[in-house]
Amino acid sequence: MEPFVGKIEISGKVEVSEYFHFLLRLKGVAIVNCDRCGKEIDRTVESDSEVFFVPEGMEGPGGDFVEVFTYDPHGAQELDLTDVVRDNLLLALPMKNLCEEDCVGIATEHWEPDEPENKALLRSLYDKLREQEMNDGPK
Numbered sequence: 282m283e284p285f286v287g288k289i290e291i292s293g294k295v296e297v298s299e300y301f302h303f304l305l306r307l308k309g310v311a312i313v314n315c316d317r318c319g320k321e322i323d324r325t326v327e328s329d330s331e332v333f334f335v336p337e338g339m340e341g342p343g344g345d346f347v348e349v350f351t352y353d354p355h356g357a358q359e360l361d362l363t364d365v366v367r368d369n370l371l372l373a374l375p376m377k378n379l380c381e382e383d384c385v386g387i388a389t390e391h392w393e394p395d396e397p398e399n400k401a402l403l404r405s406l407y408d409k410l411r412e413q414e415m416n417d418g419p420k
């Protein structure tokens with residue numbers, strides 16, 4: 282489940298009435314790149330999520346902050362929580378990631394910009410900066 286690696290811990294409870302109401306605590310480890318040097322680092326991500334599964338055609342609970350999914354009450358043998366788990370963990374991923382608090386970035390000594398791996402690194406840093414720029418919007 283990209284970018285998460287290893288086991289994802291899921292705990293919580295489900296209340297069953299005319300629909301399913303999940304209260305989930307999720308914990309997983311994601312591999313992300315350091316914003317300054319591009320090194321791969323592990324980030325532990327935790328999320329508290331509230332999700333409803335409502336039979337198709339039925340009115341679910343309202344509210345802007347409520348995640349509601351539907352299922353086929355006659356066909357479904359099980360509820361697939363995969364997307365729920367992935368989406369909520371992705372949302373919980375921090376925007377800023379540093380390998381160390383005082384990471385100094387890429388060592389420029391002996392820096393060979395033409396090395397393919399350095400090109401790839403620059404490319405990924407560039408993409409990341411562009412992405413942040415887009416998210417921040419015009420200043």
Ligand SMILES: [Zn+2]
Pocket residue numbers: 315316317318319320379380381384385386
């Ligand atoms: Zn770093």
